[in-house]
Structures are given as C-alpha cells and as structure tokens.
Amino acid sequence: GQNIDQPTEMTATEGAIVQINCTYQTSGFNGLFWYQQHAGEAPTFLSYNVLDGLEEKGRFSSFLSRSKGYSYLLLKELQMKDSASYLCAVKDSNYQLIWGAGTKLIIKP
Amino acid sequence: IAGITQAPTSQILAAGRRMTLRCTQDMRHNAMYWYRQDLGLGLRLIHYSNTAGTTGKGEVPDGYSVSRANTDDFPLTLASAVPSQTSVYFCASSDETSGYNEQFFGPGTRLTVL
Numbered sequence: 001g002q003n004i005d006q007p008t009e010m011t012a013t014e015g016a017i018v019q020i021n022c023t024y025q026t027s028g029f030n031g032l033f034w035y036q037q038h039a040g041e042a043p044t045f046l047s048y049n050v051l052d053g054l055e056e057k058g059r060f061s062s063f064l065s066r067s068k069g070y071s072y073l074l075l076k077e078l079q080m081k082d083s084a085s086y087l088c089a090v091k092d093s094n095y096q097l098i099w100g101a102g103t104k105l106i107i108k109p
Numbered sequence: 110i111a112g113i114t115q116a117p118t119s120q121i122l123a124a125g126r127r128m129t130l131r132c133t134q135d136m137r138h139n140a141m142y143w144y145r146q147d148l149g150l151g152l153r154l155i156h157y158s159n160t161a162g163t164t165g166k167g168e169v170p171d172g173y174s175v176s177r178a179n180t181d182d183f184p185l186t187l188a189s190a191v192p193s194q195t196s197v198y199f200c201a202s203s204d205e206t207s208g209y210n211e212q213f214f215g216p217g218t219r220l221t222v223l
Contacts, residue, residue, distance in 0.1 A: 033211065042199060042214035099151035
C-alpha cells in the first residue's frame with residue numbers, strides 16, 4: 001500500500017526554527033509537495049521537490065532524499081501566522097497526489 | 110472569478126437526498142480533482158479529470174459521480190447521501206501540461222448529512 005507519515009502535532013516558539021518530517025512509501029515517485037492549510041481554509045502550495053537536495057524559498061526550505069523516502073520542511077524565524085497544518089504529498093506513478101494526514105504546528109509566544 | 114470557486118459554502122442534507130457540489134475554475138487548467146478531508150485523515154481523492162470529456166476514479170469514488178463537459182466546470186454529485194459522506198469537500202485544478210503542476214484549491218464545501 002501507499003503511505004505518507006508525518007507527526008500529528010508539533011509546538012514551537014515564535015522566532016525559532018522548526019523542522020517537520022515526512023516519510024513516504026509510494027508506488028513510483030514523481031515529485032513531493034508541501035502545502036500549508038490554516039484552520040477552516042483551503043490548502044495552499046508551499047514547495048515542490050523532485051530531485052534530491054534543498055529548495056529554499058524565503059523563510060521556508062524543503063529537503064528531499066529519494067533513496068530514503070524522506071523529506072522535511074524547515075520553517076525559520078517563526079511567526080504567529082505560521083500556526084497551521086502542513087501537508088506532505090507525493091505524486092505517484094499514476095501522477096496522482098497521495099497525501100499525508102498533516103502536521104498541526106502550534107506557535108507559542 | 111479568480112481561481113477556483115465552489116458552491117455551496119456549506120450544506121446540511123437529509124440522508125437519501127441527491128446533492129450536487131459545484132466547482133468552476135478560470136485558469137484554463139486541463140486537470141481537475143475532487144477531494145474529501147476528514148479529521149485525522151489526509152485528503153482523499155474521490156474523482157479526477159485529466160481533460161474535458163474524461164473522468165477517472167480516485168481512492169474513494171463509491172457514492173459519488175462527476176462529469177466534465179467543458180474545461181471550467183467539474184460538478185460532484187451524491188446520488189443518495191449517507192451520513193458517512195459528512196465531510197469537507199475540496200475541488201482543485203492543475204496545469205498538467207507544464208512541468209510544475211501544483212494543485213490550486215477552491216475554498217471548500219462543508220457538507221453534513223443527517
């Protein structure tokens with residue numbers, strides 16, 4: 001079967017750095033996506049990795065290791081508005097997205 | 110219209126009733142999707158369409174049907190609603206002709222079946 005694993009919930013302090021991990025087992029791999037979803041809202045795209053390595057975009061970075069089936073999302077200089085769920089999704093051999101259940105990130109002052 | 114719109118925003122429905130959730134996009138994306146999102150579970154794909162005139166089944170298609178008569182519209186129909194279909198439904202679209210193909214999501218429809 002196909003599986004995406006992420007921690008259910010994480011807590012971090014405003015101004016700090018947090019790393020959200022994602023491991024996956026899928027039938028084929030055609031890229032990994034990270035989305036942000038605020039409570040009661042739609043998911044919005046954050047990052048895309050298809051090759052191994054680190055992709056940096058402002059305060060957010062995403063890393064991929066295809067051999068380990070592993071990715072992480074790194075959030076720096078945390079702000080209260082970063083309180084949200086972070087969804088990891090892998091595009092499988094059928095080019096469909098398989099989604100993790102999401103990691104709820106709580107930011108404390 | 111900018112992006113993807115969904116209607117209604119929310120709905121309470123009696124079990125056994127028929128219901129159509131509407132989805133319209135103005136980005137001329139070729140691919141469209143319907144997901145349901147339930148607490149503690151990831152987004153689950155119900156049906157998808159890679160291009161106008163074609164549709165396919167996702168992970169949880171039972172009890173749902175879709176049509177794609179044109180590029181912009183992708184309605185989802187529940188023929189006879191059951192309480193287990195209580196969920197938040199998201200429509201999404203993507204341009205699968207480009208290399209990036211991120212999915213853009215509508216605001217969602219919160220459906221309660223009693």
